[in-house]
Amino acid sequence: MKIWTEPPAETDVEAVVHRYFSLLRDGKTTEAEQLVDHTSVKHVLKSLWSGSVGASLDTEPAAGEWERDLSWLAELALGNFAWNDSRSNLYVEITFRERTIEVALGFWIKPVDDGWVVSGPSTLW
Numbered sequence: 001m002k003i004w005t006e007p008p009a010e011t012d013v014e015a016v017v018h019r020y021f022s023l024l025r026d027g028k029t030t031e032a033e034q035l036v037d038h039t040s041v042k043h044v045l046k047s048l049w050s051g052s053v054g055a056s057l058d059t060e061p062a063a064g065e066w067e068r069d070l071s072w073l074a075e076l077a078l079g080n081f082a083w084n085d086s087r088s089n090l091y092v093e094i095t096f097r098e099r100t101i102e103v104a105l106g107f108w109i110k111p112v113d114d115g116w117v118v119s120g121p122s123t124l125w
Helices: 010-025 029-035 041-051 070-075
Strands: 076-083 089-096 099-112 115-124
Touching: 010 029, 010 041, 010 070, 010 076, 010 089, 010 099, 010 115, 029 041, 041 070, 041 089, 041 099, 041 115, 070 076
Parallel strands: none
Antiparallel strands: 076 089, 089 099, 099 115
């Protein structure tokens, strides 16, 4: 996890978000967790699955189906980034098969003893 000595620029935070999402899509959850002061990757994956694959199913999925085969992650992509007015929080839309889903990921700049880190993601419905 990178620690900045002063609040990071938007481009720095967005680069972390892109890298985090890229690692998730590649199934490298441990590496993704190490990039941010994190929320459980399991929670993030379950929310993304529920908002994408799970929402497109006609039947109730088997319990834990989203964990057994992560190939569905390849169909997700980052959408638009939106910063709050203070530029300390952002959320990013997620697309599934090129359509924006109801789940977005939220990240924020968090002060720590040595400076600032990127924290998150929260899952926003």
